[in-house]
Amino acid sequence: MATSMNLATWVQRNGRLRPDSPALAVGATVFATWAQWAATTRAIAGGLAVEYALGQGDRVAIVMRNRPEYLEALFGIWHAGLVAVPVNARLHPDEIAYILRHSGSRLVLTDPEHADDVAPLVTTVDDVQAAIVAPGADWARLCESAERALVDRCSDEPAWLFYTSGTTGRPKGATLTHGNLLMSSLSYFADIDVIGPDDSILHAAPLSHGSGLYGLPHIAKGAVSVIPTSGGVDGAEIAALIERWPGLSFFAAPTMVKRLASDPALRSADLGNLKTIIYGGAPMYLADLEMALVTFGPKLAQIYGQGESPMTITALPRAAHADREHPRWVAHMGSVGTTRTDVEVRIVDEQGAEVATGEPGEIVVRGEVVMSGYWQEPAATAETIRDGWLHTGDIGSFDSEGYLTLHDRSKDLIITGGMNVYPREVEETLLRHNGIRDVAVVGKPDSEWGEAIVAFVVPSDPAAPPETADLDASCLAALARYKRPKEYRFVDALPTNNYGKVVKRELRERLRAEPLPGH
CATH class of the missing domain: 3.30.300.30 (ANL, C-terminal domain)
Incomplete structure (x- = not known):
């Protein structure tokens, strides 16, 4: 039986517990305290429900670059009992239109940089009634609406449609429930890091993907979410922000980690405030990892996951990176770590039978973190989730210690x-x-x-x-x-x-x- 759970309760709780502490920041400057963010969330929820007549389960798309309004929008959507559809803002307008149409989004929240691409879609995508630009007059009015109480949601109800490309060339919406995202956040505490209210997370990677997902456990514990002023990955800026914000973590693709590790600004910076760099999403060459460890110290943690099991299948924690004396350190660094606390992982053959240790096969996973299915795609869901197991399409093998090595990703990805x-x-x-x-x-x-x-x-x-x-x-x-x-x-x-x-x-x-x- 599903239990009541709305992730937006985190912002409201922190608004009461730490009202004057920073919650959102742009660069070195505080954008909103927890009390301010909580009030804005309630107002956005009220405006979405009253002015735009959106009801429980309606979808609202977010097409923005990283900015504090992104997180305000996300939690306002959840507070109102709606479903968020974060869209990669780098997509072509035709690709954005497909996601809006497929998800049945009723409203699009965007920013000035993408308004020209998004605005025409209001007239070409049937369900979309309006595009609100943040910041802007309509956004300001939304944020000043009459506040709405938190809408109850069940843990098995959709929260985030995570659109990821599929083998057919059309993106599929992995339906992530409030329960999925809660479990993903709890697994972060169990396997990656302990977070406190004096910590911070830097969003240099897109909020629509990994950075947004890793932001959730930080928001849950009252840490401040920091948006770089540049909106991207700049070594000198990141070095300054590490000095400004204590206990700072961030998610980065291996290519970003490599670039930052060789950046003179970071190589000479005081990195005492740097807590954890979470990397994943692609292979990382050992030479690049060793260079990163020289620059940052043993502050790296690797994850292996998919949007369908939101970044939660295996992990290689900081302690493993630091244990250079281990006789199999090199092998460990070439793996994607061990099974996360909240999932079961198996390696199976083409018939679905588990293979022996050391033998390659398809990686399958099950647990409360696995998506409920693909949005409006029952055939694709049945093909991907069979007998309760998510079939990743990735080929890997476990060694005798339980470390998972990837041999190939999904056949074409x-x-x-x-x-x-x-x-x-x-x-x-x-x-x-x-x-x-x-x-x-x-x-x-x-x-x-x-x-x-x-x-x-x-x-x-x-x-x-x-x-x-x-x-x-x-x-x-x-x-x-x-x-x-x-x-x-x-x-x-x-x-x-x-x-x-x-x-x-x-x-x-x-x-x-x-x-x-x-x-």
Whole structure:
């Protein structure tokens, strides 16, 4: 039986317990105390319910860069009993429109940087009644609405639709309930870090993804959420913010960790206030990890998870990074750690039978943290969650100590700069070009981005292949910039098996055989 649980209660509790303590900050400056954030949350909830006539379970999308209004919006949505749809603000307008349409979002909360992209969608996406720009006049009026009491929600009711690319090239909305997000936060306390009200979290990575999820346990315990003024990853700025805010943690993709570890500003900074850097979402080369440990000290913790099991499958904590005397330290650093407290993890064969220690197979997971399913996608849900187990599509193996090593990710997924890209949506875009007969997109190991997107192209006319600039333009007209291939390779044919299916493994192996720049 589901229990009552609304995550927005955290902000209200902290508003009573620590009314004058900083809750939200921009750079070094306090943006709101806990009492102020709690009042704003109640007002936003009241405005959403009265002015926009939204009722329990209605969806509200957030298309913003990182800013304090993002978190105000998120908890205002929850306070009103609504479902948040955080959207990656770097997506192409057509991709944003698809998510709004698929989720049935009734309202979009955006910012001045994205207003021009979002505003036209009000007239083209049926369910969307308005786009509110924050900050702006409509947002100010929303924040001054009559306050609303917290709306009860059950732990099994949706809180966050986490849209992640799927193998079909269309994103799917992993339905994360209040209970899922509560369990994810409790697991953070159990396996990653203890958080106190004098700590802080820096949101340099997108709030729509990992940084937002890791922000939740910090908000639960009354820590301050800090938004960098630059809105991104700047070494000098981060160094200054570490000095300003005690007990500071942040989430970063391995490419971000590598860049920051080599930044002169951080290498010479006083990092005494740095608490934890949580990294994950892509492989991290041992040489890069060792450099990061030199710069930051043993303050790194790795996580392995998916949006469907919000960043909660295994973990490699700070203590493991610090234990250099362990005879298997190198092997541990090459793993993604051990099973988290709140889940069971198995390695299974194609028939679903558990394999022996050391044998590779598909990673499956179950626990209260696993999503309830894909939004409006019963077939995809049934394919992914079978007999109570989430099938990750990732291949890995456990060693005798229980450390999990990833051998390959989902068959086609490319992770570049910490962002997920599924090749099919890039391929479908390129195949609309008249100069392309066939194409296969794969990831190539890259020392800066983790993986670089490479398109193997069979031109329609081998004597006159299309210009790469023209192909770039085709991609940028339909896809987010980070999904554009870094390289095009023109070939006579793609490798296929007996059934005519392209064997991407051969293409990946061809690329992996090449020297990795910088290593």
